[in-house]
Amino acid sequence: MARNILDKVIVLWICLVNFTVSVPPDSSIYYGQFPEDFIWGIGTSSYRIEGAWNKDDSCLQKLDPNLNDETGYDPFVVSLLKHYRFSISWSRVLSNGTLATRNEKGIQYYKNLISELLKNGIKPLVTLYHWDLPQALQDVGGWESDKMIDYFSDYARLMFDELGEKVKFWITFNEPWISAYHGYGTGTSAPGIKDKGHKPYTTGHVIIKAHVKAYRLYKREYSHQNGVVGIVLNSGWKEPKTQSQSDKDAAERAIQFMLGWFANPIFGNGDYPEVMKQQIADKSRKMGIPNRLPEFTEQEKHDNIGSSDFFGINTFTTNLVTYKENSESTTPSFDDDQDIRMFRDPSWKRAKSGWLSVVPWGMRKILNFIKDNYRNPLTYVTANGVSDCGQLDDQFRIEYFKTYINEVLKAIKIDQCNVKGYMAWSLMDSFEWEKGYVPKFGLAKVDFEKNERTRTLKASAHFYADLVKQNGFTKSSFNMYTYIKEDLEERDMFYKGLFPPNFAWGAATSAYQIEGGWNEDGKGPSIWDDYSHEWKITKNQTGDIACDSYHRYKEDVQMLKKLGVSHYRFSIAWSRIMADGTLNSLNKKGIDYYNNLINELLAYNIQPMVTLYHWDLPSALQKTDGWKDPEIVDKFAKYAEVCFVNFGDRVKFWITINEPFVVSWLGHGIGIMAPGVKEPAIGVYNVTHNIIKSHVKVYHLYNEKFRSRQHGKVGITLDCDWKEPLTYDAMDRYSAERSLKFKLGWFADPIFGQGDYPAVMKRFVARKSEQQGYSNSRLPEFTDEEKKQNKGAADFLGLNHYTTNLVGYKNRDNENSSYEADQDTVLSFDPCWNKSESDWLRVNPWGIRKLLKWIKNRYRSPVIYVTENGVSDDGQMDDVSRQRYYTKYINEILKSIKLDNVDVRGYMAWSLMDNFEWGSGFTQKFGLYHVDFDIDSRPRTPKASTVTYSKIIKDNGFH
Ligand SMILES: *[C@@H]1O[C@H](CO)[C@@H](O)[C@H](O)[C@H]1NC(C)=O
Ligand SMILES: *[C@@H]1O[C@H](CO)[C@@H](O)[C@H](O)[C@H]1NC(C)=O
Ligand SMILES: *[C@@H]1O[C@H](CO)[C@@H](O)[C@H](O)[C@H]1NC(C)=O
Ligand SMILES: *[C@@H]1O[C@H](CO)[C@@H](O)[C@H](O)[C@H]1NC(C)=O
Secondary structure, eight states: OHHHHHHHHHHTOOOOOOTTTOOOOOOSOOOEEOOTTOEEEEEOOHHHHTTSTTSTTOHHHHHOTTTTOGGGOOHHHHHHTSEEEEEOOHHHHBTTSSGGGBOHHHHHHHHHHHHHHHHTTOEEEEEEESSOOOHHHHHTTGGGSTHHHHHHHHHHHHHHHHHTTTOOEEEEEEOHHIIIIIIIIIOOSTTOOOOTTTHHHHHHHHHHHHHHHHHHHHHHHSGGGOOEEEEEEEOOEEEESSSSHHHHHHHHHHHIIIIIHHHHHHHSSSSOOHHHHHHHHHHHHHHTOOOOSOOOOHHHHHHHTTOOSSEEEEOOOEEEEEEOOOOSOOSOOTTGGGOEEEEOOTTSEEOSSTTOEEOHHHHHHHHHHHHHHTTSOOEEEEEEOOOBSOOSSOHHHHHHHHHHHHHHHHHHHTTOOOEEEEEEEOSBOOSSOOSSOOOBOOSEEEOTTSTTOOEEEOHHHHHHHHHHHHTEEOTTTTHHHHHHHHHHHHHHOOOOEEOOTTOEEEEEOOHHHHOOOTTOTTOOOBHHHHHHHTTOSGGGOOSSSTTOHHHHHHHHHHHHHHHTOSEEEEEOOHHHHBTTSSGGGBOHHHHHHHHHHHHHHHHTTOEEEEEEESSOOBHHHHTTTGGGSTTHHHHHHHHHHHHHHHHTTTOOEEEEEEOHHIIIIIHHTSOOSTTOOOOTTTHHHHHHHHHHHHHHHHHHHHHHHTHHHHOOEEEEEEEOOEEEESSSOHHHHHHHHHHHIIIIIHHHHHHHSSSSOOHHHHHHHHHHHHHTTOSSOSSOOOOHHHHHHHTTOOSOEEEEOOOEEEEEEOOOTTSOOOTTGGGTEEEEOOTTSEEOSSTTOEEOTHHHHHHHHHHHHHTTSOOEEEEEOOOOBSOOSSOHHHHHHHHHHHHHHHHHHHHHOOOEEEEEEEOSBOOOOGGGTTSSBOOSEEEOTTSTTOOEEEOHHHHHHHHHHHHTEEO
């Protein structure tokens, strides 16, 4: 809700400008200090935090866990919070808005809040009215009724009585323009009344009178409390679109209708701006209706003048204004009354909120307008900030604050504007979490998906704290931030260049996902046949037919030929060539199928890259515990030997096992993949142990019996996401590193490293196992002989990579033992990464470059093939997101090769065509080619991404 209101606040800046100021938009940074009595703060509005205050998760305490710990006080955070602006909910203290319904609990709540703030050295800045009128008062007319003036005054008196001893800074109304124009004009804000021609003016009139009465009340009866009382107005800057007189006049009208409407009575001559009176009177006369702008009596004007101790201004953006006569319309409207049109310069940077463009010099101009038009009043910038999609490393927000606050400094130092305070908007991201791209204004991120509502300071919070600490801008103070920014620019640039000659370009599939023919020609069932036949897949789908490649492999080869690839990565279904997984059931027809496929590929000069195991274990072997059974090592070697004997004369690329992590953790840990075993503490480690031994045995088998004749390469394909630290915090950085070692290192360290599991993994699992009362570590050990065999047992590392995770530290000692709890990490996504059709897959191209570099450094520059990479959508032919994904990810790989010297030799796009996406069935589409699964012949059609990918292949990079 709060976000919507804020968004609405916006749509409406209509106002302003005085051209006598005429400051040239100078974007250079002005170095200097703010006045010593300048106050720095940070804003939120009440509903964002209320209800939480007395509980353990109060925002301030969460924002800084040390806030109550005198020894560990964080001076940065406290300086951020020296002033805290919040609003009181009228109906919380007076249930129906009148003194007859005084609510002691509500009053007590605010007393507690204020005491808590003061105890922590934070001064409260209290807003009486932030748009939430008690419903009972709305029922008797709301701001359309003069009665509100007395009700508001009664409410103000109660607050001065109850809280005035401690509160020295009062704001009567926050942004009355929103209440009047949006509440009663457009109806996009509560109470949602739509009457643009009349009610904004009548309600605005009542609000001004209510403000003045409350102000005079304080001055008359509460001046001994020594506080200040003022009002907060909102307006963006209004810049004439051209220097023509008519545009200048139009811009002047725009700011007078927005800021001047309320500012002129209170800070000016006591009355509405002349231009506003004239325009409304003219328009009314032309329509033959009575004047719609109410009038103040002479007494009222007199009382209006000077009825605020300071000028509070909320400002975020700027509009260009041009003259446009509105003579046609027959219904009166606040908008038409102004004879203007508003624009934005297309070169202005846009924030995540559609209404907000970044125009720093607009800040200086509006402060000068206030100075020149209202006799240089004491001014506070009460809200200023920018929205993005919510990333922690919010360089965009830092840039906004840096430039906007610097314009405030210029207004003070160069123009002598009497500005004495600045409140950054906002303390934290808005409460109402929605998935996707919700504009976020916070200096702190709040994780609404977790019960603890964890708060994390963003980079901008640290920047703001530094600025506050220095009370200004010194030449040296921004080096660090500039450095980060340049770093990111290098990270995000697009690199033009070519891949090495003979780089392998290909596309990938796997047997169960495309073949179908699940029980044809002597094929035995696999664990995936069983798993899908137990209806464990979305919509009860199965791979019984899939893309029917068992019958249509020639079409597949034609597709590959059209793409222009040099390689095709596919897998052999173990139970198609050995029905029960052993030599007893060798199936000639199955072997023929793969021979035909291989020969067809070679006929078109496409090299086969063959995966022996892509998750489809023969069912017969699962009966004896499959991968948990140490005997699997010999069984797998026998199967591999059959493949080398039958296909090795033509196949020169062998991948033993695809993504063993999925077999271990998803298949045997949490059981969301076949065979659906749930043994997250021990079984999962045993399975990996057997998989590594199986791979190593096959590698040595090839060396001993086949390599000298067949001259092929044998490797393994591992899957890994990039793990980016959640924050710059050391604990998070260690956690991200640990996460890489638990995921990739678990398999890669034995084979590509020292022959053994990563040290940190051995240490963590051993420590947790001991705590949990196991007599041995749950992580098995390799013998010295095995380590020797493991080490170096691969000719290349196949990498499947799709996405990035953010990794934070979390102590998980109290959880049930599992591979995940063993790591003491917690994973999340940056909200700025684009989504795909798969909830585990978010798009973050630079992740692959960081991962490749990590692999290079840790494993002494192994030969790498990217054996899978791609993105899912819901199947559209114009697959824009896939085109962009391939372009960006492949470009990052090129950067790895050219800039980081990583030895990447090939790239296999996942996937050649839409297919059976495991547990998600046919609901997530990864294909370069579309497959129509509703038609028996499974027709294949190229999507737009085939053009993109073919061009990259043909060019061998990016010209
Ligand atoms: C508020 O409540 C009092 C006491 O119940 C009642 O007398 C009064 O009419 C109410 N006022 C409004 C505006 O609803
Ligand atoms: C899937 O099949 C099972 C067994 O026949 C049945 O109970 C279930 O309702 C089916 N679910 C769907 C979504 O069709
Ligand atoms: C794991 O392997 C160890 C050593 O071979 C064995 O003692 C244990 O029973 C196995 N446990 C599971 C759950 O597979
Ligand atoms: C932890 O294990 C216990 C005993 O096996 C089980 O009852 C409980 O549900 C498990 N808790 C979680 C969070 O999995």
